[in-house]
Amino acid sequence: VANALANGRRLVAQRPFRAPHHTATTVSISGGGHGLRPTPGEVSLAHNGVLFLDELPEFNRAALEVLRQPLEEGLVHIRRAMYSVTFPSRFLLAVAFNPCPCGHRGDSRRQCRCSVGDVQRYMSRLSGPLLDRIDLHVEVPALNFQELSSDRVTGPTSAEMRAEVQAARDRQRARYGGAFHCNAHLDPPTARIHCKPTDGAKAILESAMTQLGFSARAYDKVLRVARTLADLERNDTMEEKHVAEALQYRNLDRQML
Secondary structure (H helix, E strand, O other): OOOOOOOOOOOOOOOOEEOOOOOOOHHHHHEEOOOOOOEEOHHHHOOOOEEEEEOHHHOOHHHHHOOHHHHHHOEEEEEOOOOEEEEEOOOEEEEEOOOOOOOOOOOOOOOOOOOHHHHHHHHOOOOHHHHHOOOOEOOOOOOOHHHHHOOOOOOOOHHHHHHHHHHHHHHHHHHHOOOOOOHHHOOHHHHHHHOOEOHHHHHHHHHHHHHHOOOHHHHHHHHHHHHHHHHHOOOOOEOHHHHHHHHHOEHHHHHOO
8 A cells, every 4th residue: 555565575574663754744654645545654654563753852743643543543544635544553652752952861970951941841842642642651761881881681581571471462362352462452441341450559559640640541551551560470460569560650740740
């Protein structure tokens, strides 16, 4: 459909990885175009793969806002005067950006030159509804020379992590009987049934929602992430530690207060 297959191939054999530049237009992200032949945008070219947006606040805000429907439904509906079309758009969204315009906020080695107003204007380019749709917010600190130059590998290997993820996905497929492939795809009613925290975990979640003012969508995200953390431990119960860790991954919610 996108006329992007090379070497005479008729099928996409590998999961796509799309990384558009921050100057990408709204149409190039969502799809559409002029004439009678609409073309898929980045959200559809990344279907069943990864859409990576580097320097997220530098993207046109209107281009970012079109991500909301695909992230919610796994589809993008494009309606123009000459046509109306729906493309599949279920992708894993990964984004990255600096903590401030100069990039040194929170860095102990270099002083940040940005004022409070500069940081607020920079972060205001990201809307709350879009951030609500991103499951994990993780701050990555700068590495020192020893960490960059060390050959010592710490933590699990990619192969070991893949096996853990595959085991968790197998548990999820068995739980949902084919109705859903994984926790991330659960609709809110199903999430309420299968993502039930213990009483202690529920108390932690209630306290966090009161203090951080979570939306209903963010609440569902926390439940799904906590359920996934429990699945990675092969645990059928969503305990306090799972909910607490899921809440720690809502870093931007705390910063936007």
